[in-house]
Amino acid sequence: MEERKLNEKESLELITQMIQNSKKNLQVGRGNQFILWGWLGAITSLAVMFMLMWTKNPVWNWLWFAIPVIGWPIMMWQLKKAEKPVVTFTDKVLKAVWMSIGSVGMAGIFLMAIYAKNMMLMLPGACILIAIGVFITGVVLDDPKTKTSAWSTLFVIMMASCHIVFMKDHFIWYYIVFSLGFIGMLVVPGYHLNKEAKKHVQGA
């Protein structure tokens, strides 16, 4: 491309082409963070369950903090590795959404750890926050499957946890439900977003 004068038609064509070019190739790996936090949540949930069953000691609930302790450095490494030469408005909006959700979530966990008599509300609370985040991500990226995944999984989790709490069912199911919830709300949309991004790049 050189510094040459264009006619009016060429100008319009160039504007359209450049705007389209700047929209492609920018979404690759977007689902990686969903996959990371989803698997981490699911595995931690099961780990807490096994340790509680094995030792009968509630101190193992502190294992929940393994999620931010392990997840945060890996996420920072992932972000550094995937640093893009361009930042879009979508990136900016999604970063703000997840930073707000992360801050509210962490504050909630700390307050509960200090004041709550039990941590029963922690998992449903975390799931509501995550579902809101995943849903907003779906809205911003205009991806119906991500939106559906967020709300349908949240609905199933809420129904299942109500059943477990009110019917006084085996409490161990609580952890299994939330482990599956992390997979349905984060891991599934994560792989879906990565697949869509790959398709987008190949089609561009």
Add this chain to the structure above:
Amino acid sequence: MFKELNPLLHSELRLAVMSMLLSVEEAEFTYLKQETKATAGNLSVQIDKLSKAGYIEVTKTMKGKMPCTLCRITPKGVEAFEEYVEALKTYINR
């Protein structure tokens, strides 16, 4: 009546840079070079012209150990671009 086209924007490379910056928050020099397929020297000169006109903001930073130049469009640049497109319409709709 035809409106006059802004001469600073009515050039292939500068218009390409402005169009790309309009649809992103910020972009690195290397990205603009790759997308426009321009030479580094030429692109640098055109970016400097746009920057001097106040249409774009250029920030020099470091990415690891490598220098990195970030470009972003300014409100003045957005306004100039919109005026340019309005002027183009008068030619297209004649």
